[in-house]
Amino acid sequence: MKHRHIISLLMENEAGTLSRVAGLFSARGYNIESLSVAPTEDPTLSRMTIVTNGSDAVIEQINKQLNKLIDVVAVMDLSDGEHLERELMLVKVSAAVAASEAFKRAMAVFQGRFIDTSNSTCTVELTDTCVKLDEFLQAVGRDQILETVRTGASGIARGERILKL
């Protein structure tokens, strides 16, 4: 039985750390649905959010193997408890699509923001869970979209559960 898991890592903010993590996933045949990484308030640390899927045994191995990497400082499987996740998406559509009632309705429902327009195009920004963003794309219709770019999920645990050194 495969489950989706969202795993957060704190790792040394050094060249090569990302490739150690990415290399681990490809070498051991684990899936990556998305991966996002940036430095934290402590510039020596980066925080990575990985969305993956696998059986319980595979997820256990992923957590252990990540912990084993020397540059990985801390690992938290956010799926073990209540957590929040957000993903940023930018979508470019034609001006005609942007003006359509259906598109405006979707923008209202999913709380999108117009961030750029040109004579012929329009770009919007949405921040939500991965599932909600998928729903937005479905609501708009794939053939109506010129370009999509997504950051992958960022995750954080709810309440007092904190991933920090």
Next chain:
Amino acid sequence: MGLTEELAEELSGAEIAVRCLQEEGVEYIFGYPGGAALHIYDALFRQDKVKHILVRHEQAAVHAADGYSRSSEKVGAVLVTSGPGITNAVTGIATAYMDSIPMVIISGQVPSTMIGEDAFQEVDAIGITRPCVKHNFLIKDVKDIAPTMKKAFYLARSGRPGPVLVDIPKDISFQKTTYNYADPIHIRSYNPPGEGDINQIRKAIQLLMTAKRPMMYSGGGVILSGASAELTELAHLLGFPITNTLMGLGAYPATDKQFVGMPGMHGTYEACMAMQHCDVLIAIGARFDDRVVGKVEHFNQVPRKIIHLDIDPSSIAKRVKVDVPVVGDLKLVLKQFLAELRSTQQKPDAAELAVWWKQVNDWRFKGGGLKYNNSTEIIKPQYVIEKLYEVTGGDAFVTSDVGQHQMWAAQYYKFTKPRRWLNSGGLGTMGFGLPAAMGAQFINPGATVACVTGEGSIQMNIQELSTCKQYHLPIKVVSLNNRYLGMVRQWQEIFHGNRYSESYMDALPDFVKLTESYGHIGMRIDKPSDVEPALREAFARKNDLVFMDFRTDPTENVYPMVPGGKGLSEVILDPKMPHPEVEDL
């Protein structure tokens, strides 16, 4: 300027790297020079504490450092140049990684200003070694060399050991800075385990005490942790049957009556059956790999409780479900087991254990103690190993290459001490044996070192006979020459309808003349009656390398055998030998 800074010396990066090797107590570094490493070679030349051993191929440098480490528990050290220097070393590094051997490899790199420009002899050493090292470092500042070297040695030897690479660009190797090796190391993300959780240990003991069919299964981790004495004590205290994996041979004396031999693909009948049918299995520094448990679904068919002791949490529950995991340094964990057993005075049920031993001994009887169909006409490979064991008094350092000869050496040489059996168990690297024997001979001067090999494997690093001559290494090469890549031939016989695709060895050199041309002694042995006299003569030559070319039966197969994709209890016994029927579970 402070006092310490005034006293601190200004050294070049290369000099610092060599000073670090001295501080770490490195006696020998195995390597091969080249452009990007020349400053380091120059620094080596200008000191005499660290002796450099010039091999003939970088792969051999790594295997030699590996054999040095396996036979001594010290950290191996290697020095190679950039580009082909490091790519040649990769097979050796992967070999050490798979078997968790502590090692530091220094590689020269093109100048940092030229990295990424496809410079002459440039290769991404960090990228190419990443999947087969415990960790690696690219030096970007000369100030980082000393702390990085210190980290490298610490990482290599602590926790689950492994190879660590330090890549030093040429320009950084001649920049200067103050040298200071005194700073303690702290790696915030790395805390190797010590003792095990006492509650888990109590749970494990409870399980062991209620077992009806208990079994101990120990691997290379016991040797790496230096825990052979504790393991032996625990086994004697419990009275359970015990098996050692290919990597764990010697951790428990093979001559002891509780020892049931090696498990797995070419393990004994009794070890395979006892592993399969036990109801509580305690795994100690072993990792349930495919060559040990066979088809995992078949292994899981029998309900049994598993206790797993290991320093690496990722080894636990990787292939089989584990009921009681204990993470820790095995030497400490086994001491905890012993203390807990002694203080609580718990003992296994003697009557239940006797019933189980009756079953194990029945299997032992059926297995026939690895008897083979000996001959007076043609040399049987097993016979050579039996005689090697006798002639060396069971006390040699034995390295092997990979294939049938490796399995026969593991089966017929009864290792009674740890760190005596050196083989590439994980990666299965042909060409390991001779250079590993060199490393073992350097760190154990005066000891008997034998390399069991075949005519296929030995040719993968035969150039090292030249290194052996240069450094007067009196290794005894025991080559089981059957004119086939024997293990490949065996699988082709059994699984591929006798189609021996590319497994014959044609156009073989005259190994006697070849050895003589390197300045050593060569012997060719064709008759079974000459095997023992030849071995005695060779091993009596304490100061000479002797290459023994034994012409063995090309049709001999390794048995018992658990065929690939089969379960442990589907083990096949030697069809040429009688096997009495016994009652099975």
